[in-house]
Amino acid sequence: MATYSDEGVVLRTHKLGEADRIVTILTRQHGKIRAVAKGVRRTSSRFGARLEPFSQCDLLIVEGRNLDIVSQAVSRRLLGRAWLDDYARYTAAEVMVETADRLVGEERQPALRQYLLLVGALRVLGHGTTDGPRPATMILDSYLLRALATAGYAPALEACANCGASAGLDFFSAQSGGLVCRRCRPPGSLSLTPTTLAYLGALLSGQWEDTRQVSEATARQASGLVTAFANWQLERGLRSLGHLDRG
Numbered sequence: 001m002a003t004y005s006d007e008g009v010v011l012r013t014h015k016l017g018e019a020d021r022i023v024t025i026l027t028r029q030h031g032k033i034r035a036v037a038k039g040v041r042r043t044s045s046r047f048g049a050r051l052e053p054f055s056q057c058d059l060l061i062v063e064g065r066n067l068d069i070v071s072q073a074v075s076r077r078l079l080g081r082a083w084l085d086d087y088a089r090y091t092a093a094e095v096m097v098e099t100a101d102r103l104v105g106e107e108r109q110p111a112l113r114q115y116l117l118l119v120g121a122l123r124v125l126g127h128g129t130t131d132g133p134r135p136a137t138m139i140l141d142s143y144l145l146r147a148l149a150t151a152g153y154a155p156a157l158e159a160c161a162n163c164g165a166s167a168g169l170d171f172f173s174a175q176s177g178g179l180v181c182r183r184c185r186p187p188g189s190l191s192l193t194p195t196t197l198a199y200l201g202a203l204l205s206g207q208w209e210d211t212r213q214v215s216e217a218t219a220r221q222a223s224g225l226v227t228a229f230a231n232w233q234l235e236r237g238l239r240s241l242g243h244l245d246r247g
Helices: 085-104 112-127 138-150 196-207 216-233 239-243
Strands: 003-016 020-026 031-037 055-062 068-078 172-173 178-180
Touching: 003 031, 003 112, 020 055, 020 085, 020 112, 055 239, 085 112, 085 138, 085 239, 112 138, 138 196, 138 216, 196 216, 216 239
Parallel strands: 031 068
Antiparallel strands: 003 020, 003 055, 020 031, 055 068, 172 178
């Protein structure tokens, strides 16, 4: 049978039979794949510990009729090593991998940008940015905005999502797709300050230096808006968000 090699991050696993697991992996070249890892639940398994969530591995995969089979897994790094005992960062990482799983819907469809975003976010979660450490929720909010934008769901932050107006953008509506003007705002729209708007723009663009002095109130308001936006765009709410520690 044909084989292929790739690198990937383990998103989730499911038990299969007495000793096997089905592993869902976001790969660099082949997008999302689901493959059987045989015997990994046995203590004698050669690579069981390498195929846990948040692990980044070099993989050798054998193509199967229904599911592919992991033939070899060599660890690149356990991206969660720096925060597996930190509940806030662990739950943020859980939201990230669930989001990646949901956004990359079709298997075997290339998703390089989503892969790079996920790897980058998990690294920042553990080691901070070049501009210093950041709270877990801040890193998560930036990842959510950027991953959604990459999937085609970028929030409108420069003009009204309904009419395109560039003035009077004092409200945010998740169901409308971002900022809305006073005339277009639907019921339930949330008012936001210019500071919060600037902060959202920094998160979306990955400008970490512009997030250094953000106040707790601004970060909390923005986080609520990002959560509402993500849940609306993904149609079904992210289950892991219910466990998120927002400090």
